C-alpha cells in the first residue's frame with residue numbers, strides 16, 4: 001500500500017514538472033529574444049532608439065503613436081520590413097520573429113532598462 005502512495009506522489013511530481021515546461025520555454029525565449037535583438041536590430045535600434053529615423057524608435061510613446069504597440073504589429077514590420085528597415089522573413093524563423101517582438105514590447109513596457 002505504501003509503495004502505491006509513493007508511486008502516485010512520484011507520478012504527480014512528474015506531472016508538475018511536465019506542466020512547468022511552457023514556463024521554462026518562455027524564460028529561454030526571453031533570453032533568446034534579447035540575443036536576436038542584439039544581433040539583428042541593435043545596429044539601428046540600440047537601446048530602443050532608431051539611428052535612421054529618430055522618431056520611429058522602440059520606446060512605448062512612439063510604438064503607441066505608430067500603432068506598433070502589439071506583438072502582432074511588431075512581428076509584422078519585422079517580417080515584411082518598411083522603407084529603410086529590411087524584411088527579416090528570410091533571415092529569421094517565425095518563432096524567432098515572435099521572440100524578438102515579444103522582447104521589444106516588454107523592453108518598451110519597462111522603458112528599455114539596460115541588460
Ligand code: HEC
Nearest residue numbers: 040041044052053056057062063066068074082083084085
Ligand atoms: C538598417 C536599420 C534597421 C535595422 C537593422 C532594424 N530596423 Fe527597425 N526600423 C528601422 C527604420 C528606418 C524604421 C522606420 C520605418 C518607417 O516607418 O519608415 C524602423 C522601424 C521599426 C519599428 C517601428 C517603430 C515605430 O516607432 O514605429 C519596429 C517595432 C522595429 N523597427 C523593430 C525592429 C526589430 C525588432 C529589428 C530586428 C529584427 C529591427 N527593427 C531592425 C531601421 C532598422
